[in-house]
Amino acid sequence: MSESSQTHEAAGRGRVSGKRGLVTDVRREVDGGREETAKTQREVGVAETRRGVATGAAVRRWLAPGAAVVLLIAGWQAFTTLSGTDAWLLPSPADALAAGREDRAALLTNTAATAKLALAGLGAAVVIGLALAVVLHLVPLLGSALYPLLVVSQNIPTVALAPLLVVWLGFGMLPKVVVIVLVCFFPLTVATLDGLRRSDPVIADYLLMSGASRGQLFRKLELPAALPPMFSGLKIAATYSVVGAIIAEWMGADQGLGKYMIVAKSAFRADKIFVAIAVTVVLSLTVLGVVLLLERVMVKGRGRA
């Protein structure tokens, strides 16, 4: 590692002195990576004594992906530094970091706006998607009639539909929420519907023989049985919701990360676009994390993944 950063330094020396800072940043990042590696190894050690399982699994789970991310960023930094690519074309991670630091106030407001939009859209998608799944399950005729339509609806490109929505619904929050719902409801509805349909027939027989009504069968068997698959759908929907919000903001918005990206693009500020992308990823992961937490609380017994 140190050998390669020496090479970077040697390569950087010939160039503008301003680039020196970058090389130091690289080294800092490499060191940071080493620290992370040490921490991960500690975690692996704890896991090993606790569970007494092979280290291989823990390495695969934490060490390998962590190393991949560190290597990717380091490689990117090295490439931009060594090749001398112009920052407006491909900024280095350090450039992006600097841009983010400089613009943090604007980023914060825009991130808040996008988060609000994404959550509103996801909330609406959850309500609509779950209601749809339950209705399609409880009314089988409606289920067979609408299911193919549902699948077809997913082949309509949302980006093409977006301008129409603006024509119909204006520039306010509503058309943006509609876009997010269109992107998010499908995985939720399909996963939940599958879960409802695949509840254990042996348990269903038991419940019916014991006098369960249709409502009781639904509440006591089908609904709880559908929770784990429902969460699988919700994890996908949660990730889509942030991306959906960005796309919705491209339709025309006065704030948000999508709007921020468009402004940055017009100003040829690739570094700012990368910052916005990084923030989007973090936002997505945060929403996903909340869903995972919710799953831990709500799914009990064998259903737990």
Place this chain on the structure above:
Amino acid sequence: MPENALEVAGLRKSFGSLDVLDGIDLTVGDGEFVSVVGPSGSGKSTLFHLVGGLLQPDAGSIRIAGQDAVGKRGRIGYMPQQPALLPWRTVEDNVVLARELAGTPRRKSRAVARDWLDRAGLGGFAQAYPDALSGGMRQRVAFLRALLSDNPLLCLDEPFSALDAMLRADMHRWLLGIWEENRRSVLFVTHNIEEALLLSSTVYVFTRRPARVLERVEVPFARPRSDEAVDDPEFVRLRRHITDLLKTEPLKGPLAQ
């Protein structure tokens, strides 16, 4: 004289061209333990689905405690072949399920559930989830769930067929112990002759499909019974008798060719 727990008369059922039950007459007296033995595929489970109200018979009557029960669900305490526990509920909350379906709130049944779990040797598992239990323990939970239903008639559908021989003997002792305590009326379906003789006071031997009652065998042993009953010469004679009944019964239908 209390009503019979279950009276089945002239019960017929076919699925399309497949005749399954061909006129079954069967009675479970109040507080009586009655078994049905028959070759596999002799329509024993169909009998249960009829008694449980899941299916409509083509002919015949079913009366539970004197009341017409044809097509009426929720009149029996049922224990299926597989334990069929809800995996997301604790053992305790599984045990109260039948009462919950009948409208008794869960919290009102918890005390009696815990009491029975203690008596059944499962006291330490009230808060566990079913996947933490062994196969035998899950069957015990499924039995308690049936026992705790408010219906006096228990229907047990080959409940121990998936267990190994040693565990099965254990479960027999356990079941007899609990049954002696409250003497519920039981209809027990099995293809294990020894199990039927050990547990019941009356054994109905079914023919192959379409099923009829081949013979009604009274089991004379005094209660409470221990598993030593199986060595009794009379027990051995009855076991041989039923085994021969099932063996000499002529093949019918496509298998006969």
